[in-house]
Amino acid sequence: METRIPMTLDPKIPSNQSPRRDSNKSNNRRSFLQTGLATSAVAASSLTSANRLSATETNAVHTSSSTESPSREPIRMALVGCGGRGTGALNDSMTINENVKLVALADLKKEKCERTRKAMSGRHGDKVDVADDKMHEGLDAYKRVLEDPNVDLVLLTTSPGFRPYHISEAVDSGKHVFAEKPTCVDPAGYRICLEAHERAAANGTAIVTGTQYRRQNNYIQAIEQIRSGAIGDIVSATSRYCSNSIWFKNRQPGASELDYQLDNWMHFIWLSGDQITEQAVHNIDAMNWVMGSAPETAYGSGGRFTRPEGSEMWDSMSIDYQYPGDRILSFMCRQIPGTQGDNGSVIYGSEANMHIAAMSGGSKIVDRQGKEVWSAKGSIADAYRQEHKDLIDSIVAGKPIVELKQTAESSLTAVMGRLAAYTGKKVEWDFLTEKSTLDLFPKNLSADDFPPSSGHAIPGKTKLV
Structure with a gap:
């Protein structure tokens, strides 16, 4: 199936084009994070629906930060979607992980980026280093994040309809991913997630999802x-x-x-x-x-x-x-x-x-x-933080967790x-x-002629497609 990328209000940005990280600096940095620092953290095994972390393994990963080298280069994070859930996920990650840094923010509205930067700076001090030109707004704001070679890990927390497309582009951009649940809202999105899971596993990029009960x-x-x-x-x-x-x-x-x-x-x-x-x-x-x-x-x-x-x-x-x-x-x-x-x-x-x-x-x-x-x-508060600890530890250990498929199945x-x-x-x-051909994502996201809602579903009239 052809992966349809959600577009942007900016007609100059092709809707079928994924940003790629071709920068040697970016690729060298990713290699350094994944291999050069592998001995500084406890290895986290790939998780599947049939093979989850045991309580003992979870605790082992959780305590790994005490043995990490304090001098290692921080993992640079970006948040796409600066609402309550996104800001909460960001706070959880910076609370439990020592050597991380927030370097970019994206949202439909720049004022939400500004609020998030202010709130996180107050809580986490020098873990926040977001310049004014690294706060992006609009439907295409996520693209600016994915094109940034200074970003290692992107937290995707926008409304769920965008999630499969954002994940897919993030994988193609070589980013590690934290994706909130659900990861799809229809069968078309599910198939995109399965393809992205396979590419991430092949590329060595992590995808951890916001299913915190799996770590509670x-x-x-x-x-x-x-x-x-x-x-x-x-x-x-x-x-x-x-x-x-x-x-x-x-x-x-x-x-x-x-x-x-x-x-x-x-x-x-x-x-x-x-x-x-x-x-x-x-x-x-x-x-x-x-x-x-x-x-x-x-x-x-x-x-x-x-x-x-x-x-x-x-x-x-x-x-x-x-x-x-x-x-x-x-x-x-x-x-x-x-x-x-x-x-x-x-x-x-x-x-x-x-x-x-x-x-x-x-x-x-x-x-x-x-x-x-x-x-x-x-x-549950510990579980919210643990998913971010497991993600960072797996990246540093050079054994990235890829668990998108199980969350796509649940979605x-x-x-x-x-x-x-x-x-x-x-x-x-x-x-x-x-067989289902259901694809809810609009073919056009133009503000000028976006169609109004067709109303709520009615059994007997709403068709199964």
Whole structure:
């Protein structure tokens, strides 16, 4: 499939052209970081959905900074997407990693770059070295970052609809990548991610993703317990991501349709993928990890009762995912004001049940008599930082982690649930990965003639393509 690169408002920049790093200085620096410093950090193994870091290995990587040479050249980072999640990821990385430096920022609006620079300078001092001409704004701002030979690592945290294209170009530019979840919102983006994963693995560039539960102690230990047979065979599971309302931004006077949708990105499916993809993918990713694969089918329903006019989002979905071995995951996500929240998963085994609470709620095994027989605590704040520690350590060790494929699979699992609800059809994994032609990304991002929303999905009318 041809990789379509999202373009820019600047017609002078070709939409089918990826920036390449041809600078000898840049290539020499990358070689130095990957090989010359390999002995200064603990090696981090490549992670796949079937081979995650154990708790012991995670702790080994975490403590490696104490043995690193203080004189090594810092890894130079750039952030693309200076919103709350992007600034949070940047803060996590600079908090846990000693020898890193922020050198560039990019966002749709320069004032957000300025706020991020000011906030990070106040917290991290000389780890921040962003000149005025290294703060880029506009849809093409990410290109300026990828063309910069002084950038080793780029953090990609814009609205998810752009993620596959940004990742793909970053890999082609020779950058190491931290990519927030989800990594795609449709099958077209999923295929781009698979191709980018393979190129990154071949090129020796890292891709770590914002699926922090994969590095949270109580999740890691829960998976180890399940794999060791502590609950018997997995029979079925439930998972919930139910909360209250979410932000909505009214259209600003004089804003174009494109500006309005970009500013209000959560409410447009080409940008967010709806709640199940943008937010609830955390629990879906954890369940794919538990089950050891993506599901085979999805069937579900949902609706919208409280979303503001103009939003394409639904406010609830209930999906039955069928995994290999005829194991059913009953999944629900919801954002409705005044309702009772529930966030976590239960894995029902033939001998006992595993409860894994979201956030920092911990994990526990309850036997058939209702007695708690095992438990583990976990801190989501530590997990947020650990993913950035593992990323930097793997780069310094010359053994870059590449984990895009597993996160793309989890993202597409969320998409599969959304499409099952939207269309009222049973959706098969093989159909999505091999036959679906769904590509939500607009063919034109011109502010002058960007089309308005066609409205929210209606089962029976919305087609499965």
